[in-house]
Amino acid sequence: MTQRVVILGCGFGGLFAARALHNAPVAVTVLDRTNHHLFQPLLYQVATAGLAAPAVAEPIRRILAGQKNATVLYGEAQRVDLAAKKVVLEDGEELPYDRLILATGARDSYFGHDDWAPHAPGLKTLEDAFDIRRRVLLAFEHAERETDPAKRAAWLTFVVIGAGATGVEMAGTLAEIARHTLKGEFRRFDPRNARVVLVEGTDRVLPPYTPDLSEKARRQLERLGVTVWLGRRVTGIDEGGVQLGGERLEARTVIWCAGVTASPIGATLGVPLDRAGRVIVEPDLAVPGHPEVQVVGDLAQVAAHQPPVPGVAPAAKQMGRHAARNILAALAGRPAQPFRYRDYGQLATIGRSAAVAMFGKVHIWGWLAWVAWLTAHIYFLIGFRNRLVVLIDWAWAYWTFERSARIVIGPGARPES
Amino acid sequence: MTQRVVILGCGFGGLFAARALHNAPVAVTVLDRTNHHLFQPLLYQVATAGLAAPAVAEPIRRILAGQKNATVLYGEAQRVDLAAKKVVLEDGEELPYDRLILATGARDSYFGHDDWAPHAPGLKTLEDAFDIRRRVLLAFEHAERETDPAKRAAWLTFVVIGAGATGVEMAGTLAEIARHTLKGEFRRFDPRNARVVLVEGTDRVLPPYTPDLSEKARRQLERLGVTVWLGRRVTGIDEGGVQLGGERLEARTVIWCAGVTASPIGATLGVPLDRAGRVIVEPDLAVPGHPEVQVVGDLAQVAAHQPPVPGVAPAAKQMGRHAARNILAALAGRPAQPFRYRDYGQLATIGRSAAVAMFGKVHIWGWLAWVAWLTAHIYFLIGFRNRLVVLIDWAWAYWTFERSARIVIGPGARPES
Numbered sequence: 001m002t003q004r005v006v007i008l009g010c011g012f013g014g015l016f017a018a019r020a021l022h023n024a025p026v027a028v029t030v031l032d033r034t035n036h037h038l039f040q041p042l043l044y045q046v047a048t049a050g051l052a053a054p055a056v057a058e059p060i061r062r063i064l065a066g067q068k069n070a071t072v073l074y075g076e077a078q079r080v081d082l083a084a085k086k087v088v089l090e091d092g093e094e095l096p097y098d099r100l101i102l103a104t105g106a107r108d109s110y111f112g113h114d115d116w117a118p119h120a121p122g123l124k125t126l127e128d129a130f131d132i133r134r135r136v137l138l139a140f141e142h143a144e145r146e147t148d149p150a151k152r153a154a155w156l157t158f159v160v161i162g163a164g165a166t167g168v169e170m171a172g173t174l175a176e177i178a179r180h181t182l183k184g185e186f187r188r189f190d191p192r193n194a195r196v197v198l199v200e201g202t203d204r205v206l207p208p209y210t211p212d213l214s215e216k217a218r219r220q221l222e223r224l225g226v227t228v229w230l231g232r233r234v235t236g237i238d239e240g241g242v243q244l245g246g247e248r249l250e251a252r253t254v255i256w257c258a259g260v261t262a263s264p265i266g267a268t269l270g271v272p273l274d275r276a277g278r279v280i281v282e283p284d285l286a287v288p289g290h291p292e293v294q295v296v297g298d299l300a301q302v303a304a305h306q307p308p309v310p311g312v313a314p315a316a317k318q319m320g321r322h323a324a325r326n327i328l329a330a331l332a333g334r335p336a337q338p339f340r341y342r343d344y345g346q347l348a349t350i351g352r353s354a355a356v357a358m359f360g361k362v363h364i365w366g367w368l369a370w371v372a373w374l375t376a377h378i379y380f381l382i383g384f385r386n387r388l389v390v391l392i393d394w395a396w397a398y399w400t401f402e403r404s405a406r407i408v409i410g411p412g413a414r415p416e417s
Numbered sequence: 418m419t420q421r422v423v424i425l426g427c428g429f430g431g432l433f434a435a436r437a438l439h440n441a442p443v444a445v446t447v448l449d450r451t452n453h454h455l456f457q458p459l460l461y462q463v464a465t466a467g468l469a470a471p472a473v474a475e476p477i478r479r480i481l482a483g484q485k486n487a488t489v490l491y492g493e494a495q496r497v498d499l500a501a502k503k504v505v506l507e508d509g510e511e512l513p514y515d516r517l518i519l520a521t522g523a524r525d526s527y528f529g530h531d532d533w534a535p536h537a538p539g540l541k542t543l544e545d546a547f548d549i550r551r552r553v554l555l556a557f558e559h560a561e562r563e564t565d566p567a568k569r570a571a572w573l574t575f576v577v578i579g580a581g582a583t584g585v586e587m588a589g590t591l592a593e594i595a596r597h598t599l600k601g602e603f604r605r606f607d608p609r610n611a612r613v614v615l616v617e618g619t620d621r622v623l624p625p626y627t628p629d630l631s632e633k634a635r636r637q638l639e640r641l642g643v644t645v646w647l648g649r650r651v652t653g654i655d656e657g658g659v660q661l662g663g664e665r666l667e668a669r670t671v672i673w674c675a676g677v678t679a680s681p682i683g684a685t686l687g688v689p690l691d692r693a694g695r696v697i698v699e700p701d702l703a704v705p706g707h708p709e710v711q712v713v714g715d716l717a718q719v720a721a722h723q724p725p726v727p728g729v730a731p732a733a734k735q736m737g738r739h740a741a742r743n744i745l746a747a748l749a750g751r752p753a754q755p756f757r758y759r760d761y762g763q764l765a766t767i768g769r770s771a772a773v774a775m776f777g778k779v780h781i782w783g784w785l786a787w788v789a790w791l792t793a794h795i796y797f798l799i800g801f802r803n804r805l806v807v808l809i810d811w812a813w814a815y816w817t818f819e820r821s822a823r824i825v826i827g828p829g830a831r832p833e834s
Binding site for chain 1: 450453472490508544547559810819824
């Protein structure tokens with residue numbers, strides 16, 4: 001009988017696993033709780049009104065339409081029953097499997113302070129991106145309505161918490177919006193006076209990079225107009241601002257880029273997890289004692305792998321492909337192989353003509369790194385049309401400083417008394 | 418002292434009024450409860466996943482950035498105090514005026530059946546468009562999960578109520594999505610079996626057109642795969658379908674294109690309204706007894722005008738410009754002029770290569786009318802970049818039958834048990 005392969009989640013890990021099974025004599029079922037694969041590295045552009053949502057998201061079933069052995073289902077897994085080899089969905093439906101790949105990724109973590117979440121959205125989904133876009137654009141709108149100088153200053157203060165890749169991108173782009181995009185559009189204040197503060201708990205920005213590149217990145221951020229606060233711990237977030245120990249920062253817009261935790265489905269397996277909720281897997285990505293179940297991407301902790309596999313898109317892709325190859329090996333009666341991450345380099349963008357990149361021992365920054373980042377991201381965007389539209393949007397934005405998606409919609413988009 | 422001109426609403430009427438005051442020695446304040454001007458004639462394309470939201474919406478303050486006498490405010494008017502010459506906003510703030518232009522338009526009307534609204538969204542705002550997009554795309558997703566044939570058929574039945582221009586566009590495009598766009602993407606049913614039913618209370622589609630064009634439109638709709646039901650009255654709408662007298666249509670997706678009512682701000686004036694809630698204005702668009710207050714667009718009923726001014730974008734633009742000219746006349750000590758609508762023709766699109774158009778006595782249909790429609794709509798889209806992106810999207814869609822914005826987001830976009 002045809003083996004049933006179930007893949008939970010269609011981010012980079014799940015999608016690349018599904019595609020690598022293209023020619024396999026198996027029945028693939030891909031389950032996702034959205035209808036689209038999201039190109040997460042460019043999500044911050046949706047949040048900062050540079051790109052429309054469809055430019056960074058493709059319907060999963062369009063991507064897999066030509067793969068005849070794949071069925072795409074819209075749904076959410078509630079739990080995995082390892083003993084019965086089945087996945088239970090949100091409405092009680094059961095998906096039996098012979099082989100399972102878990103690829104449901106991570107979500108924002110507020111380190112036990114879930115009460116901060118409503119005041120400091122993170123950036124994981126398109127909904128998050130729309131929420132941030134709405135908050136940022138409406139903050140300037142409220143500032144134009146506000147007559148009290150202190151209250152206006154709070155509307156014009158933007159705090160980004162966490163100086164990893166996403167935090168750095170967000171802060172750099174917010175500064176560009178305030179300094180360039182909105183120039184001349186307000187009558188009661190100058191948007192260039194808006195303040196963007198990037199708060200980081202460690203002593204440098206982009207901690208996964210080398211200290212020299214962290215320093216380059218910090219200088220580029222400051223040149224763009226970002227205030228960088230290092231070694232500062234957030235002790236509270238509420239509607240009106242951020243508390244940093246004894247110090248208070250009045251700010252109506254706070255964005256959380258400080259930490260993630262693994263998707264809760266991992267906890268339903270009943271196997272050991274690490275502190276971030278990730279499933280501790282064997283070197284071949286299998287769940288201990290269950291070679292038929294593999295975990296890939298941000299949900300996996302490959303304990304034996306040194307240095308640790310980073311939580312980035314290329315790692316998820318490689319793990320997804322590797323899990324598929326292990327299934328093909330099993331079908332052919334060959335043993336599963338251990339996963340080995342291949343580091344092709346790391347890139348982080350900061351803003352216009354500002355980025356840093358490490359390719360092994362080669363470190364670059366500034367305009368050159370930015371062009372490398374741009375080329376890589378356009379290249380990896382799935383779907384020809386998306387690439388073309390993104391290119392046009394960016395070329396337009398580069399020359400005009402405009403941003404094409406400055407549209408506020410969704411809940412909370414209307415004025416409230 | 419500089420005259421204060423307040424404009425409520427920045428649709429076609431309000432925007433064209435504001436722009437026509439470009440060189441006037443007045444202080445213009447434009448108030449809108451969204452941050453964008455919406456190109457409503459193409460909103461159905463956002464609802465049917467053909468265009469991303471930013472392609473049909475531009476930030477109001479970007480459009481008016483260069484107009485130094487204009488201030489844009491994000492807010493919602495609660496009421497107009499004619500005696501005190503001021504507008505009261507949602508938070509109690511007051512906007513005093515010397516001249517006022519009311520241009521807040523219309524919203525959906527369920528003819529006293531407001532309980533139908535949650536089951537049959539209309540198409541007025543970007544939020545509405547996202548709501549319809551979500552319902553339509555998720556209906557196909559639910560059909561793929563559903564195993565009961567009758568329940569699946571209900572997910573695959575789409576009912577559009579009202580065969581005016583919007584209803585005809587929606588029905589034609591939904592049929593195209595089912596027949597072409599989604600082809601080959603589902604494993605458990607054939608999307609070409611989806612049923613699109615267009616229900617109209619009168620005896621023909623596009624009632625404002627001549628009977629010969631209505632008949633052409635009906636035939637084109639049926640060729641695209643739409644089932645057209647004429648002379649049928651809806652007597653009930655619930656979560657599971659539509660009631661038409663004794664007959665029941667099981668359908669999980671119902672779209673309301675059957676009627677509008679004027680924005681509620683008109684009722685706060687304390688002057689006579691017509692049955693649709695529109696303010697009955699003098700021939701020069703002024704509120705009776707208040708020459709300093711004019712009403713334009715869908716909120717106005719120019720009682721003396723024969724034939725009646727249609728509720729279309731060109732009429733709103735002309736009224737907006739006319740109201741501005743009357744203000745300039747008053748500043749120059751000249752009397753206000755009566756408004757006269759100039760009909761340059763009417764165009765309605767139905768689907769791929771299908772449309773009807775009337776230019777005076779010249780009637781065209783089919784491919785030729787569709788090209789005329791396309792040209793006019795691209796031309797009138799505000800902002801060069803939008804036009805370019807729309808052109809690319811449409812050229813792409815025309816050749817591939819794909820739709821570039823098939824992304825489901827927002828509340829209700831996640832599976833529910």
